[in-house]
Amino acid sequence: MRPVLLLLASLGLAAAENGIDAWLRYAALPCDVRKSASVPARIVALNGTQTSPVYTAGQELHKGIQGILHKDLPVTNTSVNGSSITIGTVNAFASTGHVLPELDLTGDGFWLSIKNDSVQIAGQNERGALYGTFQYLSMLAQGNFTEVTYESNPSAPIRWVNQWDNMDDTGTHGSIERGYAGPSIFFAEGLIVEDLTRVSQYARLMASIGLNGIIVNNVNANVNLLNSTNMAGLGRIADAMRPWGVRMGISLNFDSPRTLGKLTTADPLDQGVIEWWDDIATKLHGHVPDFAGVLVKANSESQPGPLTYNRTLADGANLFARAIKPHGDAIVMFRAFVYDNTINETNWKADRANAAVDFFRDLDGKFDDNVIVQIKYGPIDFQVREPVSPLFAHLEQTGTVIELQVTQEYLGQQCHLVYLPPLWKTILNFDMKVDGQPSLVRDIVSGERFNQKLAGYAAVVNVGTDKSWLGSHLAMSNFYAYGRLAWNPTSDDVAILEDWTRLTFGSDRTIIDTITKMSMESWPAHENYTGNLGIQSLTDITGPHYGPKPQSQDGNGWGQWTRADAKSIGMDRTVWNGTGYSGQYPPEVASMFENIESTPDDLLLWFHHVPYTQQLKSGKTVIQHFYDAHYDGAAVAQTFPEQWKAVKGLVDAERYDEVAFRLEYQAGHALVWRDAINDFYFNMSSIKDEQGRVGNHPWRIEAEDMTLDGYTIIRVDPFETASGFHAIRTTSNTTAGTATAKLDERFEAGTYDIAVNYFDVKGGRASYELFLNGKSLGTWLGNHEDKLGYTASPYPDGHSATRIYFRGVEAAKGDVLKIVGQPDGGEQAPLDYVSVLPSGTID
Template sequence: MILKMKRHLFLLTVFLIGLGIQQAYADDGYRLWLRYDQIADKAVLQQYRSAIQRIVLNDNSETLSKAKQEISRGLSGLLGKAIPITTKLVNRSSLIIGTPSSSDAIASLNLSNKLKSVGDEGFLIERHQINGNNHLVIAANTDVGALYGSFHFLRLLKTHTDLQKISVASAPKIQHRVLNHWDNLDRTVERGYAGISLWEWKTLPEYEDPRYTDYARANASLGINGTVLNNVNADPRMLTEQYIKKATKLADIFRPYGIKVYFSANFFAPERVGGLETSDPLDPEVQQWWKDKADQIYKHIPDFGGFLVKANSEGQPGPQNYGRTHAEGANILAEAVAPHGGIVMWRAFVYSPEQEDRFREGYDEFVPLDGKFHDNVILQVKNGPIDFQPREPFHPLFGALPETNTMLELQVTQEYFGFSTHLAYMGPLYKEALEADTYAKGEGSTVAKVIDGSLFEYEHTGIAGVANTGRDRNWTGHPFGQSNWYLFGRLAWDHTLTAEGVADEWIRMTFNHNPDFVEPAKEIMMMSREAGVRYRNPLGLTHLYAQGHHYGPAPWTSDLPRPDWTAVYYHKADSEGIGFDRTETGSNAIEQYQPEVRERFDEMEDTPEEYLLWFHHVPWDFEMNSGRTLWEELVHRYYQGVEDVRVMQKKWASVEGLIDEERYNHVEALLEIQEEDAIWWRNACVLYFQTFSNQPIPNGYEKPEHSLEYYKELEKTHHIARF
């Protein structure tokens, strides 16, 4: 049997070589999408070798030096040979990189009007003829723009773009493109599932881990220009001299890559590490403390980005502890960093136990403060009004704050999507959030237009992603978890990109170009989010998770200190039906939306089925679009979610042998876990909701293997056993 398997592997290798496909080899995933293996397609390789015989680059800055290193590394790998680098133009087809001030050749092309259109971070990639020779040009106004252009050029090569008619003008649509690391100073990571924190605080600032540079390279390749180093549930010690000096080393490493560092700030830091008796934002001593602290930080980190603050939320202290508003609290910090060009990102994730509907809290608390925040404050709003659920309607704060800079917060880490054990590509979710129409200024007032500033002309625009990185060798735990980091960066730069297009890029850059691999992998990615919704929270159900870890199902959760921490608070299942009434007959949360949006959700019969139970308490016998009753449709969706995962497994099995064995086997094993978990979710939820509908599981569906009581007990132990 072993000899037979070896023979099959040998024949496969010969077959792949005969097709001109590079032999698959072990790859642990560390290189992410920055794999620079030689291009296997001979025609493409010949075109690129002919077009790029020299690199012309004057690396007279740290950033241009990084561009030189990356382009040299990338081209030598992709083209299979070293490409000479010069500072002077020669009479050979060359790749010219730089700015008008760093490159005489670029200065001679008179690109000022075109360069003006791409701003400080954008770039041009074009073909130009100079002295009778054809050259490729990466031109920018700034060194970091040239770096971004270099990474994009390598992306074009890795995706086999034809260079004959290349003409790219690219600029970021959003100003602040930031990763939020929920990393603690003890190196644990809240909602992190890929190992301990990247930041080795005990050895900083003396030891410079090479991984820090690779992290910066990966972010710069996507145009991510900021990173918040510590958890929003902030340890006040982050603002001490000890940790400022440690963070300075990271800032020094990140700076040439165009990345600023930010700190999450604990609002009670003046008391807890500053020795004051109060943290009241209107106290003059407190105000001076923050100004002195900002001066201290900027002395060490001249390009420090500013603060991220979680205040008066989930036990975190804030200005309301002193009877002050969020605006009064945020503005004191904003005044401290303003002289240095810093910003304050103030999170709008707030909810109180007294609120009838947690959905309403953020809007009710912040809309009355519109226009009262300083210009260098950005209100950071999650995509939905609850908490990064598999599907949520867009947060009503988007479009409701014309006088307050507003940024979008997305979750890259999979807190509610099976951690790093489930394959869940967030492309459809992110695009759903970005393309949601707020109607704030009529049709077409999308969330994307709110956060890019085109709707309200904000002073600052931003987007944040809660990072999914850790010390796991492949950075994200699940090999496909890398795609969500990549996705966030690409959409932060250009939110008009499609989810499918980004998935295609990532697959080709991370694995290979074989269509027999690319297409099934892309199909798996594109169906994975909806599959996760179906076996967890179909038809607008939400927050059915076990509390604490948020991994497995626990729709029966009811006995907790706060009702909005329970599952029954959200689904409200009873003998009559299921769902949360947010119309005028219930919490009336829909009044927070513009009339056009309210109209979409107001009537049960008109509400899109994916949001039906978000906004209505629906009778079990309500007729759905399929002709099924609500109960029958709910069961069908849960079972369909499991079948979706099985389809994903079959598609993955079809690509065996087309990539390295290590990553193939890893994903295969994780998909087995995902199928088991999907069945667990399906059986637990269907059996539990059946106790209210009092209706049988329709014929044709496999019956749950165990009783409801079994799944209730499983919830108490399964997470621990799994992790």
């Protein structure tokens, strides 16, 4: 049962915030609430060692209560009588004479008791005591002073973060693969950074949501992480995170014995290789006594691995497991992301989705007991919707970790609001029905279903040097929710979101309702305007995974295929006629996916190749659903900027403006997605939209149809990412161009919103100015590479396409629009079109 929350009055305008404190702001409650709030008189932390999580908990309580209630409580490490908040392990409570009830705590579990003037927080271990402390502070920060007594145990022992940070040899900080929040907080110029302040702050955020481990470097690991200087640096990282109960691990490059050790082989059964890794493990343990373990990516995406030497994947994993075994309880997380990226699409039976089960199912029971297999939630790669990876049903004797992704690699790269927990819960709540028994994925990865001691969660997280941590304030809800769901996957995703909102932005009901509504609408909307019916995210899979490019899905060896042609679309993954993928599931699930009639429409094109005219359960055809869904999803995205306006003045100006900018950008980019996908499939199928929208834009003025001076017309590649398939750019890299158009009979006198679609390409910061009848309506810069963390493109395409609005403009037939574009460097002020929209009209 959720405790009753005290309703708080609005705090009014807040001081500017940059997001660095995330949900740990400890913002002061209203004055009347603070005065009436009762908390114990002192804080007792039953461990005085400064590296202890219990000591840390005491300091955090002091800071939190001072911020929330403006009360300066003394902190002691010695048990005292009277009113106090006491924190410690169960054993520490017992040793100081505190009598606790009989508890059933496991792992990092905690017991929290708030009663009268006494608060007791007891952990099964020191991490648990710290987690209980953060839970108590979360209650206070939300104005919740309910008396409670309860136990809380984590669902799984492994609750980790995977950073994809690189040890680049040049640059102030290392880059982050699929990172959209600036460079690394861990690495600079091929070394561990000297100042680890942000690392310690990061560990604090992790601890506050119950995360207990981190892999600090990219799975595409740099061998130089293992040199002596960097091993010492890893020890400093571990020291910075240890007071927060976060254990550090690293990714290893399988080929290190050759590339770093100068051996002639990396064969996992070669004695020299075994001894080399044994030595590395000993040195690592010397620098990091509580070393968490290693993450290994092998034989994937052209990387070497045990298969290179005709050994099994289990041989490779066990090599590392045996090297670290003598040094404590460190583990090996071996990624199941193993596949051939050069498969032949002309082979109807070929299917990348089959790879994980094909490679791993015969290895169950052959891994050492400190090996755990890390499995992406779906069989491809973090798509907007995938079926559950069937590998979860095949490893009954091997611990498994589910790999989720907080970094929105395929889902808008933190430039689009996409609240991910509803997606994750479709996976975690799916019943695999192994042996005909209930087998929810969440029970498999908790270790409960197959009685595994090692199991849990790992999430790819793109924390960088940006003050907002992920590059987007709203995206932090995904990081917060990941920790909450890893602790308890049955938690309600809306309740989690509301807690995060209160902690991050405040308790005003308008703020909570606005962010909740937008966030809960965001994943369905994104799925609709990117790729629906299970077709995957129709992005550029051979490029930056950001903007629309459906043709990139086919004609390559990567295996993320749609098999689209003029008549039909979808992968046939049936046993009777296709790749056989559906047969990888237990029989009851396999039977559901094998048949079109029982396959859910939202996964139809994942499992079946059908004509565009195939009728769905809704009665629509596949192609009409495509058209409608893309319009519906883009329409929802248009509402986000307007919804956000409701919180103006309730949220501090700095964060309000930064969120408003991203939501406005998303609204424009959603239209690019809508038009690109619909135009592509209309062009391919020649089937018209029943509502006459696709290819029909009555309020647009194409840039190529304007009167041009200093501009030239270009074809855009891919064609569908430009309206009318063409755009314009200046004829010179230095001289301005103008594009002019007279409003025709479509435009009666009235109030319009004028939108300019242009391409903000990487390589310069072009400037623009829009005029109406010679009067300037405004200027802007092509500088998204400075404001968005996405993978910028040097070309006019679906990645760089964007728009800007000038709202409430009085205009009429005969008025003259003019755009002046000043190129800068490689950015030749490219323009696509202008929309002159009657107020309230969606282009």
